[in-house]
Amino acid sequence: MTDTELSSFRLLASLLLKPPATIEVLPGDASTWISDGAERSLSPFLFIENNLGVPEKELRQSYLFAVRTFAAARKVSELHISESSHPTITPVIQDVINSSAVLVFMNPAHQTALNARKRLIQYKLIDAEQELKFTAALLSSRHCCKHGELWYHRRWLLQRIYPISSSHHGWSTGIAPGSQNFYLASNDLSVEMNIITRACELYPRNYFGWTHRTICIQSALTSAMHPPTSDVFSEILSKEVISVTQWIESHISDYSAVHHLKSLAHFVEDSETSSLLDDLQRLLPKIGHAVTLVRAFPEHETLWMYLRVFWVEGHITAAFIASFVLPLQGTGTVDEGNESRERPCGARHARRFLEWRSHNLK
DSSP states (O other), X not given: OOHHHHHHHHHHHHHHTSOOSEEEEESSOHHHHSOTTSOOTTTTXXXXXXXXXXXXXXXXXXXXXXXXXXXXXXXXXXXXXXXXXXXXOOHHHHHHHHXXXXXXXXOTTOHHHHHHHHHHHHTTSSOHHHHHHHHHHHTTSTXXXXXXXXXXXXXXXXXXXXXXXXXXXXXXXXXXXXXXSBOOOHHHHHHHHHHHHHHHHHSSSOHHHHHHHHHHHHHHHHHTOSSOOHHHHHHHHHHHHHHHHHHHHHOTTOHHHHHHHHHHHHHHHHOSOHHHHHHHHHHSOOHHHHHHHHHHOTTOHHHHHHHHHTOOOSHHHHHHIIIIIHHHHTTSEEEETTEEEEOSSSHHHHHHHHHHHHHHHO
């Protein structure tokens, strides 16, 4: 390994751990992005207004160096930590911190590197809040935001930074069944929502991002109930329902968003705070919204799933079945000689919906 490659590795690690506001992997090498007359103090990386760009070729070279550094340093650091009652940051531990940062950036599913960072956090050799900022930077990259391991690592950090006190565990069980052992105040929830929204824009139908959102909303609702206050509870839910409903309108193929909205609906239904139940149910989208979207985009299966979530038999839905679904399901195939071909429309979705409805009516 040359001195240039070593210095590039160390520079990348230091830039990652600042941490930047956003990170992105750039195709090609540094020559593609850095002109001859440009400032080269941070070459081969681009760092502009706290936004980091890492050319893919240089990232791979740093990753190979990080693999060897991490393997060697981790064993020595474990020995140092086990033998000391108050471990401090030594050059070897710093190597673990730097190399694991590069490993996680290149491979966000690298559990060994993530676990090594968790262990260092437990011994206060990495600051948990700084690590939270580091994961936020990683999740700003399309390369990283699709990995569930990184979202889990972030929730582990939230549990350490914002734990639920023992006196509130009773509320946690009754108000937000299945929620994590952390609570989020309004400002902290806004930070998580911004991170998730960006991640879901970068990587469409981001299941792990939406799962994180569901858990964060549950945790925020838990913290809002100390003691139960319907205003705070309803405010959080109403903002979230409006936000997700608008998201579905502009992301009509995002089935993970629909699943999140369904989770909110189940959360309302399962709430043990019966005095709030009627108010909360009024916050949920009405069936007319789903009907309108299906009429506009019948070829999108996600919207038919959305329709099922809030389906209620009545005059509106009966008229929708008669005027739209039944005619649509009969237009699915056309004869072409001796062959039958299905048209690229929502006929198949309409037939499946009618089968689902028929089964539910039994």
